[in-house]
Amino acid sequence: MSNPGVPAKPLGLFGDELSAWGVALAALVAGALLTAALAMATQTFFKQQLRQRFELLASERYSRIVERFEEQELRLDGLRRFITYSSEVTPYAFDGYARPLLHRTQAYSWAPRVASGQRSAFEQRSSALLGQPYQIRDLDAQGRLQPAAMRDHYYPILYTQAASHEAQPYGFDLGGQAPRAAPLARAQARGSMAVSAPLDMINVQPTYTRGLLMVAPVFGDEASANGLPRGYVMALLSLHQLIAESLPTVADDNLVVRILDLSNEGGHEVLFDSGGPPARMGLASSHLLHLADHHYQLDIRPSQDFLLANQSSAVPVVALLGGLLSVLLALLLYSLFSQRQRALGLVARRTAELRVSEQSLRETHNQLRSVLDAATQVAIIATSLRGVIGTFNAGAERMLGYSASEALGQLRLEDLVLADELHQRAHALSQRFGREVGAGQAMFAETAQEGGAQPADWTLVRKDGSHLLANMLVTAVLDEQGLWVGYLAICIDVTERRRVHEALAARDRLLEKLSAEVPGGIYQYRLDADGHSCFPYASQGLHEIYEVDLAVLREDATAVFERIHPDDLERVRRSVRYSAEHLTPWREEYRVCLPQAGLRWVRGEATPEIGEHGSTLWHGYLTDISDLKRVEEELRALSVTDALTGIYNRRYFQERLRNELDRAQREGLDLAVIMLDIDHFKRINDQFGHAVGDHVLRSLCQRIAHRLRRTDVFCRLGGEEFMVLCPGSNAEQARVLAQELWRGVRSVPVEGVGRVTASFGVAGWRAGEGADALLLRADAGVYAAKQGGRDRVEGELLS
Structure with a gap:
C-alpha cells in the first residue's frame, strides 16, 4: 500500500x-x-x-x-x-x-x-x-x-x-x-x-x-x-668500541650519532662520532648521558640513508x-544529465509494470493476512503513526477478547495497555529525555526509538476488564521509500512464565534460608573431563569456611585448593579423584590456612554422580571441626602425661619403647634405657607427708629433664620409679648420661627435706631382644644399686 x-x-x-x-x-x-x-x-x-x-x-x-x-x-x-x-x-x-x-x-x-x-x-x-x-x-x-x-x-x-x-x-x-x-x-x-x-x-x-x-x-x-x-x-x-660494537655500520645506519664531553669549559671534545653526513632536515634529538659522576651530551640526527x-x-x-x-x-x-530525458521514457514504461506488480502485491497481502490469522498464540497488531489499529490478527482476538471489527479503526494501541502503567512509564521517559512524553507515545518512544530490538513487559487489558501480562516488541513500519508510516506490535502472553519465575525465586529464597541455618556450607562441586572444576552452587557458609568470594568459586575452584594446607593438599586431591573414578562417597578431614581465621580444621562429605559431557557432580556439605580437633588433642595429651610431674606416663613409655625397638631392629640402630628409683621415698612420705613427697617428685623431674637431650624420652612408671629412653645411644653412652643425672640429683638439696638420692640401672638393647628382657636387665641394675648401698649407678650386667 x-x-x-x-x-x-x-x-x-x-x-x-x-x-x-x-x-x-x-x-x-x-x-x-x-x-x-x-x-x-x-x-x-x-x-x-x-x-x-x-x-x-x-x-x-x-x-x-x-x-x-x-x-x-x-x-x-x-x-x-x-x-x-x-x-x-x-x-x-x-x-x-x-x-x-x-x-x-x-x-x-x-x-x-x-x-x-x-x-x-x-x-x-x-x-x-x-x-x-x-x-x-x-x-x-x-x-x-x-x-x-x-x-x-x-x-x-x-x-x-x-x-x-x-x-x-x-x-x-x-x-x-x-x-x-x-x-x-x-x-x-x-x-x-x-x-x-x-x-x-x-x-x-x-x-x-x-x-x-x-x-x-x-x-x-x-x-x-x-x-x-x-x-x-x-x-x-x-x-668508539663501547658504542659502535654490535650497532649498524656507517653504510647501513640511518642515524648520525655524536657524543660530546661537557667537562671542558673551553670546548666540548667529541668522544664518539658514527660518521656519515647528516640529512638536511629539521630533525634532531639531544639527550644527557650519565656515567658514574660525569655527564655527556648525545646528539642524534638522521642520515642521508634515512631520508632515502x-x-x-x-x-x-x-x-x-x-x-x-x-x-x-x-x-x-x-x-547522467544528458540521459535524463531517456530516463523519463523509462519511467513511463516502468509505471505500466508497476500496475502489474500492484496486483501481485494484493495477492501477497492476502497471503500475509492468512499467515497472521494462523498465528493464534501470538497477537500481531499494526497501527498508524497516530497509534490507530489497522491490523488485528486472530491471535490478538483470542488473547484480548476483541473482534477485528471492534478493533480496526476504533481502538488505539494505548487503549489495550493498563493506564497507570502507561502513565508511570511516560513520566520515567520524560525525566530521561528532558521533555514531556505523552501517555500515548510512551510505548513507541521507549521501544521504537531504540530500534525495537529490546521487548518490554506490559500489562494488557482485555475486553472483559481482566489483566494480562504480555511481552511486547514494537518496531517501525516503513514504506517502499523508507519512510516511517506506522508501528508493528507483537505480543506474547507471559503470565504463566512469570508465575513459574516467581515460584522458582521463592524456592531459591527458601533454599538460601535453609542453607544459612545449617552449620557449615552446602555446595555442588563439578569436576570436568579436562580437569577444570568449579562450585555451581555454594551457600554462604562456604565463604566462612574458605574466606573466598562465592562468585569466584562459581567460575573456578582453584582458590579453594590454594587454601588447603600443603601437607593435606595431595591427599585431598587423591581422594577426590578416587571418588570420581569409583563414584564412591567422598569423606575427608583436612586443614585450611585462612587469611583472617588462620589455621582451621574442616570435615567434608559429598556424594558423586555422573554429570553432563563426562563431568562428575558432587552434592555435599563442609563444616568447621577445629574445636573438636582441639579437644581431641587435649585429651590425647592428658592420656600420655603424668598429672603430678608433667612428664610422660607409663602408657606413652610402652608405646614409644615399642616403636623405637621396631626402628632399631629395622635400621640396626643403638638403643638404651636408664631406670631410676628414689631412695627411701616411703620414709620421706612418712616423715614429711605426701604433699612434700609430691614436691620431691616434681623437683627431681625438673632437674633430670633439664639435663636430657632433645631425643631422650623421660617417663614416670609409677610411684618413685622413672625411666629414660635413649634412642641412638649404646649402653656405655647411657651409663655416662646416668652418671650425670645421678650427680645432678644428689648435688642440690630439696627445700624442706635435704639431700635426696636415687639408684640408677642402665641396660643397652641387644639385637633380637624384646622389651620385657631389656626392662628386666635395667631393673636388675637398679636392684644391684640398692643392694650395694643405694645412691649409685650400676651399669649393664653381663648375663
Whole structure:
C-alpha cells in the first residue's frame, strides 16, 4: 500500500534549464579543490610520520647507549664487591673473575693503596705473585715508564685483564698524573664511582687510544680510621668500541650519532662520532648521558640513508588520483544529465509494470493476512503513526477478547495497555529525555526509538476488564521509500512464565534460608573431563569456611585448593579423584590456612554422580571441626602425661619403647634405657607427708629433664620409679648420661627435706631382644644399686 502523506522527492537536483556542461564544470572545480586539500593533508601527515619514525629510532639508540653505560657501571661495581669480600685476591682469582667482563671494555685493573714505607716490601711480594719483576712507576714527559718519585702513598696497578695483547703497565701509579689522580680524589670523597676527563690510554690498540678511565674505591677495615680506601678497581673505556660494537655500520645506519664531553669549559671534545653526513632536515634529538659522576651530551640526527629510505610518493599519487576522480565525476554527471530525458521514457514504461506488480502485491497481502490469522498464540497488531489499529490478527482476538471489527479503526494501541502503567512509564521517559512524553507515545518512544530490538513487559487489558501480562516488541513500519508510516506490535502472553519465575525465586529464597541455618556450607562441586572444576552452587557458609568470594568459586575452584594446607593438599586431591573414578562417597578431614581465621580444621562429605559431557557432580556439605580437633588433642595429651610431674606416663613409655625397638631392629640402630628409683621415698612420705613427697617428685623431674637431650624420652612408671629412653645411644653412652643425672640429683638439696638420692640401672638393647628382657636387665641394675648401698649407678650386667 502506498503512503499518500509523504510524497517522494523528485529525481532532478537542478532545473531543466541548467546545462549538463555547467554541472560537469562545477564538479571538476570542486574535485580540484578537494584534491589540493587532501594532498596538503597527506604531506603534513607524511612529515608527522617521518618525525615519529626518527624519534622512535633515536629513542631506541639512546636506550641502547644508556644500557651499555649502566652495564659498565654494574660490571665495575661487581669487580669492586669481589675485591671487597675477598680476604686475599690472587692473580688467578682476579683473572678468572675479570676475563668474562671484557666485553666492549679495554681493560679491568686493581690498584691497591701502598704506603711509602711499605713500597719495597710490596714490590718484592708483587714480583713473587706475578712471576716477573715488579716496580712502582710513573710516566715521564716522553710517555715512558720510570721508577715513581717518593710520595706518601701510591696506587700502582697490581692486576690487570685487558683485551689488547700489548704489554700491560704493571706498577703504573695512578696518582702520579693529574688526569688520573682527579677521578681517584672524587671517588674517595664521594665513596662511589668517578670518571676521568678524556685521556690517552697506554698499551691499548691504536684504534682505541683515546678513552675514559672509570674508577671505584674499595674500602677495607682500616678505612674508618684514616678515610683512605683500600685501593681502586678501574675500567678503561673507549666510547668508539663501547658504542659502535654490535650497532649498524656507517653504510647501513640511518642515524648520525655524536657524543660530546661537557667537562671542558673551553670546548666540548667529541668522544664518539658514527660518521656519515647528516640529512638536511629539521630533525634532531639531544639527550644527557650519565656515567658514574660525569655527564655527556648525545646528539642524534638522521642520515642521508634515512631520508632515502623514507621517501613518500603519496602526495603525487593523491594529486593524480584526485584529478582522475574529478574528471570521472564530471563525465559521470554530464552523462547522467544528458540521459535524463531517456530516463523519463523509462519511467513511463516502468509505471505500466508497476500496475502489474500492484496486483501481485494484493495477492501477497492476502497471503500475509492468512499467515497472521494462523498465528493464534501470538497477537500481531499494526497501527498508524497516530497509534490507530489497522491490523488485528486472530491471535490478538483470542488473547484480548476483541473482534477485528471492534478493533480496526476504533481502538488505539494505548487503549489495550493498563493506564497507570502507561502513565508511570511516560513520566520515567520524560525525566530521561528532558521533555514531556505523552501517555500515548510512551510505548513507541521507549521501544521504537531504540530500534525495537529490546521487548518490554506490559500489562494488557482485555475486553472483559481482566489483566494480562504480555511481552511486547514494537518496531517501525516503513514504506517502499523508507519512510516511517506506522508501528508493528507483537505480543506474547507471559503470565504463566512469570508465575513459574516467581515460584522458582521463592524456592531459591527458601533454599538460601535453609542453607544459612545449617552449620557449615552446602555446595555442588563439578569436576570436568579436562580437569577444570568449579562450585555451581555454594551457600554462604562456604565463604566462612574458605574466606573466598562465592562468585569466584562459581567460575573456578582453584582458590579453594590454594587454601588447603600443603601437607593435606595431595591427599585431598587423591581422594577426590578416587571418588570420581569409583563414584564412591567422598569423606575427608583436612586443614585450611585462612587469611583472617588462620589455621582451621574442616570435615567434608559429598556424594558423586555422573554429570553432563563426562563431568562428575558432587552434592555435599563442609563444616568447621577445629574445636573438636582441639579437644581431641587435649585429651590425647592428658592420656600420655603424668598429672603430678608433667612428664610422660607409663602408657606413652610402652608405646614409644615399642616403636623405637621396631626402628632399631629395622635400621640396626643403638638403643638404651636408664631406670631410676628414689631412695627411701616411703620414709620421706612418712616423715614429711605426701604433699612434700609430691614436691620431691616434681623437683627431681625438673632437674633430670633439664639435663636430657632433645631425643631422650623421660617417663614416670609409677610411684618413685622413672625411666629414660635413649634412642641412638649404646649402653656405655647411657651409663655416662646416668652418671650425670645421678650427680645432678644428689648435688642440690630439696627445700624442706635435704639431700635426696636415687639408684640408677642402665641396660643397652641387644639385637633380637624384646622389651620385657631389656626392662628386666635395667631393673636388675637398679636392684644391684640398692643392694650395694643405694645412691649409685650400676651399669649393664653381663648375663
